[in-house]
Amino acid sequence: MTRYQVLVDEVLPDEMLSLMAEDCEVHVWPADEAALAPLLPAAEGLLTYGHPRVDGALMDRMPKLRVISNFGVGVDHIDLEAARQRGIxxxxxPRILDGATADMTFALLLAAARNxxxxxRYARSPDFTHYDPSLFLGQEVHGATLGIIGMGSIGRQVARRARGFDMTVLYHNRRRDLQAEAERGRRNAGRPDTRGRANFGTHKTPATRETRG
Structure with missing residues (x-):
């Protein structure tokens, strides 16, 4: 039985390899270009974790490429138009990491607010010879106002977590989210700049020409 030739840019867990072994021969993307070159012409599938730039030039070196599978949500590293032109x-x-991203948002928010x-670092350093409670009090999160730019699926997840801290959510979106406003503590900001009106802020927008910079 002929197996599909699949190129991956990271070492896969054994569980994934065992699932693919019956139908696929898996090759791990080598660091050396000389070792990579002979693998490209035969590759029918590419599983990418987002490390190499998958552009038209790379696709042209993979004439048998039939599918590109991205491990995760973001596809910024893949030239989608080049893939479309080549029928790949x-x-x-999508959506699988919304909750995890919202969790990390709150982890970073709490870490920043409470120093x-x-x-x-101070507690692990030689300077930690006594404890002064006033050094790292930080800022209260409970009851504060959180500005969210981009009330998409991740923004909504962040807003739900903010509810547990009795926070007021001030959001801005390209289109008003009436469902979000119907939930307690969420108000439309009216303009994208929430500085001066929110204690904390987070951007949950896609990386586009309009949102970069």
Whole structure:
């Protein structure tokens, strides 16, 4: 039985390899260009974690490429137009990381508000000879106002977590989200700049020409 030739840009867990072994022969993307070159012409599938830039030039070196599968949500590293022109479908996993991203947003918010990183470093340093409670008090998160730019699926997840801290959510979106406004504590900001009106802010927008810079 002929197996599909699949190129991956990271070492896969054994569980994934065992699932693919029956139908696929998996090759890990080598660091050396000389070792990579002979793998490209035969590759029928590309599984990418986002490390190499998958552009038209790379696709042209893979004449048998039939599918590109992205491990995760973001496809910024893949030239989607080049793939479309060559008839190569691109797959990703939308929505699967919304909750995890919102969790990390709140982890970073709490760490910044309460000076956790600075305090941790200080506690591990030789300078930590006594404890002064006033050094790293930080800022209260409970009851504060959170500005969210981009009330998409991730923005909504962040707003739900903010509810647990009794926060007021001030959001801006290209289109008003009436469902979001119907939920307690969420108000339309009216303009994208929430500085001066929010204690904390987070951007949950896609990386486009309009949002970069």
């Amino acid at each position: 479908p691109v797959g990703n996993t 956790l990183v600075v305090g941790d």
